[in-house]
Amino acid sequence: MKKRTHQLYYSSLLLAVLLLTACSKDFLHRPPKDAIADAGFYKNDDQLMAATALLYSKVWFDYNGRSAISLGDFRAGTAYSGWNDKENVEFNTTGNTTANGDSWRSFFIVVGQSNLAIANINKYAGPEVSAHAKKMAIAEARFMRALAYRYLVMNWGEVPIIEDNQKLISDTSLRKNTVESVWKFVIGEMRSLAEDLPETPAREGRITKYTAEGMLARFYLTRAGVGANGSGARNQTDLDSAKYYAQQVITKSNYTLLRSYYDLFLFPYDNNAESMFSLQWVYAPGDWGASNASPSDLNYDSKMCNGDGWGGDKSATWWMIGKYEGFVNSGDTLISGRTLDQRLKATFFMPGAYYPEITEKLADGTTPKLIFPYVTGDNNFLNIKKYVTGRAADVGGLSAQQNYGNDTYMMRLAEMYLIYAEAVLGNSASTSDALALQYFNAVHTRAGLPAYEKPLTADVIFNERIVEFAMEGMAWYDLVSLHYYNKAKAYEILNSQDRGLFATAPDKMPDPTSWKCVKTSWAAFRKITANDGNFQIPIPTAEVSQAPNLKLPAVDYYSK
Numbered sequence: 001m002k003k004r005t006h007q008l009y010y011s012s013l014l015l016a017v018l019l020l021t022a023c024s025k026d027f028l029h030r031p032p033k034d035a036i037a038d039a040g041f042y043k044n045d046d047q048l049m050a051a052t053a054l055l056y057s058k059v060w061f062d063y064n065g066r067s068a069i070s071l072g073d074f075r076a077g078t079a080y081s082g083w084n085d086k087e088n089v090e091f092n093t094t095g096n097t098t099a100n101g102d103s104w105r106s107f108f109i110v111v112g113q114s115n116l117a118i119a120n121i122n123k124y125a126g127p128e129v130s131a132h133a134k135k136m137a138i139a140e141a142r143f144m145r146a147l148a149y150r151y152l153v154m155n156w157g158e159v160p161i162i163e164d165n166q167k168l169i170s171d172t173s174l175r176k177n178t179v180e181s182v183w184k185f186v187i188g189e190m191r192s193l194a195e196d197l198p199e200t201p202a203r204e205g206r207i208t209k210y211t212a213e214g215m216l217a218r219f220y221l222t223r224a225g226v227g228a229n230g231s232g233a234r235n236q237t238d239l240d241s242a243k244y245y246a247q248q249v250i251t252k253s254n255y256t257l258l259r260s261y262y263d264l265f266l267f268p269y270d271n272n273a274e275s276m277f278s279l280q281w282v283y284a285p286g287d288w289g290a291s292n293a294s295p296s297d298l299n300y301d302s303k304m305c306n307g308d309g310w311g312g313d314k315s316a317t318w319w320m321i322g323k324y325e326g327f328v329n330s331g332d333t334l335i336s337g338r339t340l341d342q343r344l345k346a347t348f349f350m351p352g353a354y355y356p357e358i359t360e361k362l363a364d365g366t367t368p369k370l371i372f373p374y375v376t377g378d379n380n381f382l383n384i385k386k387y388v389t390g391r392a393a394d395v396g397g398l399s400a401q402q403n404y405g406n407d408t409y410m411m412r413l414a415e416m417y418l419i420y421a422e423a424v425l426g427n428s429a430s431t432s433d434a435l436a437l438q439y440f441n442a443v444h445t446r447a448g449l450p451a452y453e454k455p456l457t458a459d460v461i462f463n464e465r466i467v468e469f470a471m472e473g474m475a476w477y478d479l480v481s482l483h484y485y486n487k488a489k490a491y492e493i494l495n496s497q498d499r500g501l502f503a504t505a506p507d508k509m510p511d512p513t514s515w516k517c518v519k520t521s522w523a524a525f526r527k528i529t530a531n532d533g534n535f536q537i538p539i540p541t542a543e544v545s546q547a548p549n550l551k552l553p554a555v556d557y558y559s560k
Contacts (some may be wrong), residue, residue, distance in 0.1 A: 042124040045133035049203065052117055052137045055144045056205065056280040058289045059113045063106035063151075064279055064408055066297050069384075070099035071155065071537070072473025077497040077528075078320045079384065079471065082313035084297070089499060091528035095541035103155065104540050108162075110148035114141040115165045139196035143207055143215070146189040147410075150219060153182040154480045155537045158554035161185055174549050181557035183223045190216050200254060205271045205280045205407075210253035214276050214411055217245035217419045222477075225485030233427040234485050243423035246416040249276070250439070255413040261447050262346045266357055267389040267406060276411040283398040283405035292387075292404040300349065300383035304360045304370055305391055308401040315381035316348045316470075318498040318526075321517055323467050325449055335502075335517040342448040347470050348382040350515065352506035358390035367393065371510045378503040378520045386471040414443045414468055422461050430455035443468060483535060491530050500526035 041047055066084060073079045075088040087097045094100070118141045125134050145163075152159045158176040177185075194212035201208055224238035249255065256273045258264055264274065271278065281292035299305035300312050322329055326339035345353055351374035358370040370390075374380060389406050392399045399405060417439040424436040432455045441451045444464060452460070465478055483490040501520040506512030519526075544550050 042121060042129060043126045044128045045130055048121065048125065048129055048133050048137045051120070052140045053280075055110070055114060055117065055140060057282075059110045059144070060106060060279050060408075061289045061293075062102040062109070064281075065102065065293055067099040067103040067106070068294070068408070068473035069471060071103055072476045073471055076475035076479055077317055077494065077499050078466065078475045080315045080317050080499060080501055085314075090525060091494070091530055091534060093534075093537050095538045095544070100537055101540040101542060103151070104543060107148040107152050111145050111162055112165050114145035114148070115163060117141040119164070119166065135196040136198065136202060139193040139212075140207060142189050142193045143197075143212060146186040146193075147215065149182055149186045150215075150222075153179055153186070154222070154477055156539055157536050158182075160550070161557045174547070175552055176550060176554040177557040178554045180226060183219070183226055185557060187216065187219050187223065190219060205278065207277055208253070210249045210255065211277045211411065213245045213253075214249045214413075214416055217242050217249065217416060217423075218411070220245065221419050221423055222481045222484065225481060228485035230483065230485065230487035232485060236426065239423045239426045242419055246420040246423065249413070249416045250420065253413075257413055257417075257442060257446055259446070261342045264409075264412070265346055265386050265389075267395050270405075270407040274413045275407070275409060276413055276416075278407035278409050281405055281407055283400070283403060285400060285403060291402075292406055292408060293402045294408070295387055295389065295399075295404045295406070296402045298384045298386075298388050300381075300388075301360075303362065304358055305388070306399060306401045306403075311383055312381070314384050315501060318500055318502050318517070318519065320466075320470065321348075321382065321502070321504075323463055327517075333519050336514065338514040340448045340450075341467065343467055343470070345385070347384070347386050349385050350382065350506075350512075351380060351504055352508070352510045352512040354510060355385075357394060358388070359394055361391065374506055374509055376505075378518065378522070379501070380503045380505070381501065382504055384471055409472055414446075417443050418461060418465055418468070421456055422458075425456055425458060425461065430457045432456075440464065487532070487535075490535070494528060494530035497528070498526050499528060 042051065069079070070081070070085040070088050071093075074081050074085045075091065075093065079089075081089055085099065087093055088099060118138050121134060121137050121141075149159070149161065157179055159182060160174050161177045161182060162174075190212050194209050194216070197207060197209045197212055199209050220238045221242035224234035224236075224242065227235055253276075254273075255276055258272060258274045263269065264272070269275075270280075279292075282290055284290040295305070296308040296310055298311040298314065299309040300314070302309040318335070321327060322335055324339040324341050324344050326341065327335050327337045329335050344350065349355070349372040351372055353372050355370040355372065359367040360370055361367050372383075387406060387408070389395050389399065389404065395405070421431075421436040421440040424433045425431045436456060437452070440456055440461070444452050447468075454460075462478065462482070466475055469475065479490050479493065482493075498519075501523040502517045503520055505516045505518070507514045507516075539550055
C-alpha cells in the first residue's frame with residue numbers, strides 16, 4: 001500500500017535534524033540546536049516537504065516506543081506487563097517512571113521542532129517556494145504541536161504553552177497554563193490550520209484538511225467535559241461541534257473503513273484507506289529514530305521475529321478479555337466461550353489460533369506458519385498481536401531487530417463513527433438516533449458481530465471504543481475524557497477492574513472453537529485504587545528540577 005516515498009527525506013540533510021535529545025533536560029529554556037537551520041535549504045517546495053517530514057516520525061520516537069501503550073493501555077487496564085511497565089499497570093506512576101519521562105520529553109520535542117520548523121520556514125523560504133507549499137508546511141507543524149499539547153494536557157493537566165522556543169532564552173517567567181487555556185489553544189490552532197491543508201494527501205502519508213477536522217471532532221468531544229469539573233453535564237456546543245466535524249470527515253473525505261478489521265494490521269497496511277494519520281516509519285538500517293522500534297517490545301518470542309521478542313510478559317487483562325462479546329463470566333474465577341469478534345484475534349494471540357502471515361524459525365531450521373502455542377499450567381498469557389508483523393522473511397526483508405517499517409496509527413476513520421454516536425448521545429441516558437446507530441454498527445458489524453439494535457448508552461459506546469482501539473494507546477485518554485465530567489464513573493471503572501493475569505486453555509489444538517480463561521493462582525496483584533491523588537500523572541521529577549517554575553500555580557495563557 002505504501003510506496004515509501006517519504007524514505008527519500010531521510011538523506012544526509014536530515015541526519016543532523018534530531019534529536020532534541022533525551023539528555024537535553026533544559027529543553028524548556030533553549031531552542032533546539034540540532035535541527036535544519038541552513039538558509040540555503042528551503043529553496044523549493046520539495047525541500048520544504050523534506051524539512052517537515054521528520055515531524056511524522058523521529059520527533060515521536062520516544063513516545064512511540066514503550067510509552068504509547070504503557071500510558072495508553074497498561075495504565076488504563078487493558079493489558080498487563082510484568083516488568084518494564086509495572087508501575088503503570090499497578091497505577092503507581094511516579095515522577096521517575098520511565099514512560100512518564102519519555103512521553104513528556106517526546107511531546108516537548110514535537111513542540112520544539114514544530115516551533116523551529118515554523119520559524120525557519122518563515123525566515124528562510126526562498127522565492128521559488130510556492131505560497132501553497134509554505135502554508136501547508138506551517139500548517140503541518142502547527143498540527144503536530146497542537147496534537148502534542150492534547151497529549152500533554154490530558155496526561156499532566158496544567159502545562160506551559162510554548163509557541164516560540166527562541167524567546168525562552170531570555171524569558172525566566174515561564175509558567176504552566178491552565179487546562180482550559182490549553183484546550184482553547186489546541187482547538188483554536190486546529191481550526192485555523194485546517195484550511196491550509198489539502199483535501200487529499202499532498203504525498204503519501206501526509207495529513208489533510210480532514211485529518212485536522214477529525215482531530216477537531218476528537219478535541220471537541222473531550223473538551224465538552226472540561227468545564228463540568230468532574231461532576232456535571234458536558235457542554236452542548238462542544239458536543240454539537242464534535243458531531244459536525246465527525247460527520248464532515250465521514251461524508252466528505254476520501255477515507256473509508258477497511259472491510260476486514262484484521263487487515264488493519266496485516267503487513268503492508270501502511271497508509272490504507274482508513275488511516276487518517278499515522279506515524280511514518282521506515283525500515284532504515286543505521287538510522288536510529290527513523291524506524292519503528294515498538295514491535296521489539298511486543299514480539300512475545302525471538303523465534304517469531306528478529307531475535308528481539310521482549311513481550312513475553314505482556315498480556316490482556318482479565319478485565320479486557322471479558323469485554324469481548326460471547327465470552328461468559330462464570331463467577332469470579334472463570335471466563336469461557338468464543339466470540340465472533342475478529343478484533344480479539346487481531347489484538348491478542350489466542351492459543352491454537354493460526355496466524356499464517358507470521359512464520360517461526362525453529363531450532364531444526366524449519367519455518368512453519370505460526371500457531372500460537374498452548375502451554376499447560378496457569379501462566380499461558382494472551383500476548384499482544386497488534387503491530388506484530390513477524391520476521392524479516394515475512395515482510396519482504398524490511399525489518400530487523402529494533403528496526404521495523406510498519407506505521408503507527410494516530411487516528412483511524414472508525415473513531416469518527418464512534419465520536420458521532422457519542423456526541424449524539426451527549427448528556428442523555430440513551431439514544432435511538434438512526435444515524436448514530438448506523439455509524440456505530442458500521443464499526444461493530446465490521447468486526448464480525450451482529451448489528452446492535454438496542455438504544456445506545458454511554459457504557460455501550462465506551463466498551464466499543466475499548467475493544468476497537470485496544471493496544472493502540474487510546475484507552476487511557478477515553479478515561480481522562482470521562483474523568484473531566486464524571487470522576488465518580490471513571491474511578492468506578494478503574495477500581496472495579498481486575499487487572500490480573502489468567503491462563504487460557506483452548507478446547508482443542510489447533511483450530512479451537514472455544515477457550516477457558518482461569519485466573520492465575522500465583523499472581524497476587526489484581527486491583528488498583530484510583531482517586532484524586534493519583535489519577536493525574538505527575539510531571540517528571542527531572543523536569544521539575546530543571547524548570548522550578550513548573551511548581552508555580554498555572555495562569556491563563558490568554559490573560560497576558
